[in-house]
Amino acid sequence: MRKLICGAALAAAFATTALAASGAMATELTVITAGDQNMVDYVNNYLAPIFEKQNPGDTVKAVGTGPGDAGSQKIIERLEAQKQANKASWDVDVAVVHEKAAGDLVKDGLLKQYRKDIDTGSMVTRSNADMALGTDVKGYVMPMFNSQTAIAYNPALVPNPPKSYEELAKWVKENPKQFGYNGIKGGMSGVAFVVGWVYANAGDAKTLEQGPFKQDEKADWSKALASLKDFNQNVTFTPGNAGTLDMLARGEIAMGPVWVDMFYTWQASGQLPPDLKLILPSPGMPGQPMHYVIPAKAEHAKLAEKFIALATSPDVQANGIVKKFNWYPGIDADHVKPKLDEATWNKLFTDISPKELADYGKPFPIKPYFDGILEAYEKQVAN
Numbered sequence: 001m002r003k004l005i006c007g008a009a010l011a012a013a014f015a016t017t018a019l020a021a022s023g024a025m026a027t028e029l030t031v032i033t034a035g036d037q038n039m040v041d042y043v044n045n046y047l048a049p050i051f052e053k054q055n056p057g058d059t060v061k062a063v064g065t066g067p068g069d070a071g072s073q074k075i076i077e078r079l080e081a082q083k084q085a086n087k088a089s090w091d092v093d094v095a096v097v098h099e100k101a102a103g104d105l106v107k108d109g110l111l112k113q114y115r116k117d118i119d120t121g122s123m124v125t126r127s128n129a130d131m132a133l134g135t136d137v138k139g140y141v142m143p144m145f146n147s148q149t150a151i152a153y154n155p156a157l158v159p160n161p162p163k164s165y166e167e168l169a170k171w172v173k174e175n176p177k178q179f180g181y182n183g184i185k186g187g188m189s190g191v192a193f194v195v196g197w198v199y200a201n202a203g204d205a206k207t208l209e210q211g212p213f214k215q216d217e218k219a220d221w222s223k224a225l226a227s228l229k230d231f232n233q234n235v236t237f238t239p240g241n242a243g244t245l246d247m248l249a250r251g252e253i254a255m256g257p258v259w260v261d262m263f264y265t266w267q268a269s270g271q272l273p274p275d276l277k278l279i280l281p282s283p284g285m286p287g288q289p290m291h292y293v294i295p296a297k298a299e300h301a302k303l304a305e306k307f308i309a310l311a312t313s314p315d316v317q318a319n320g321i322v323k324k325f326n327w328y329p330g331i332d333a334d335h336v337k338p339k340l341d342e343a344t345w346n347k348l349f350t351d352i353s354p355k356e357l358a359d360y361g362k363p364f365p366i367k368p369y370f371d372g373i374l375e376a377y378e379k380q381v382a383n
Helices: 002-021 037-054 068-084 099-107 119-123 165-174 188-201 205-210 215-232 241-249 260-268 301-311 314-325 333-339 342-349 354-360 367-382
Strands: 028-034 059-066 094-098 142-153 255-259 277-279 285-293
Touching: 028 037, 028 068, 028 301, 037 059, 037 301, 037 314, 059 068, 068 094, 068 099, 094 099, 094 301, 099 285, 119 301, 142 188, 142 241, 142 260, 142 301, 142 314, 165 188, 165 215, 188 205, 188 215, 188 241, 188 255, 188 285, 188 367, 215 367, 241 255, 241 260, 255 260, 301 314, 314 333, 314 342, 333 342, 333 354
Parallel strands: 028 059, 028 094
Antiparallel strands: 094 285, 142 255, 142 277, 142 285
């Protein structure tokens, strides 16, 4: 028995020596992510096992920093502290951050430019992978997923839904109180609708999305916001994101703006009738991505690139992002389609095609315009 134990120990020692000699020492990849607990669970329970199987000996550990922009801010502060301390390498290999934080991280010199170095980098087509609320982030980010707002409608009540904001305004006058949204209180679906209205009716939408900020641009909003106030006379106000869906489910309204992933999740759980549909009106409505980034001095940058390449591969985007969470993929949907069964594709992309998503899926405005729109709404529309 003692010989067996010694033999096993000797074999283990030889294996360790051989592993070290080959340069294949096991590595723990550290991922920190903003967002809800489901983001942490997705990495630890779904992505990590796939990556570890493909990279024997390496492990992945994800830690959450909390929801919303506050969660992303903690990541910024963690990296900034290590930069200020002049550390040779930082203790984060991959971070998952919100759109605004991605821009701040790039401006502060805290990220590595890596997108051109991974195979899936060329599969990204949406503009929000290049500009994040007015900051050029091209090459520094890979979208984990895209969340998107759209208009949900009941085809039994709206057989020919309006295809643009202009058509919607006419429809609402002819069908008072059948359109519902939450204004700018209680959820971002209503905020997104208001932003889309401004894009459609005021100024240069490209400038609002990408900058530069011009103080006099706000003057062009008054007419658009006056027409929105008139529009609101014929709408039903809902309590929030879930409230809009709930009123659609009960037939109290026939149309309203929603988050696409919430819409499909409610349908899958039976909370929404299966025959309700979506439309993305021109010139578009905003959504927002979550981004994979690599810190400028990540200790395991090459392994981080491999991890992000896996996470943004068509297989993982299809089975993880689309099937598990009803999110739109971070890469172009046409790369994902061959990996999806027809029923899943039809559910997510029949109402809103990949081309419509590319054409009409918009970013939110840069921060000064975004804050200005909300402030102007309170003063000119809500009062």
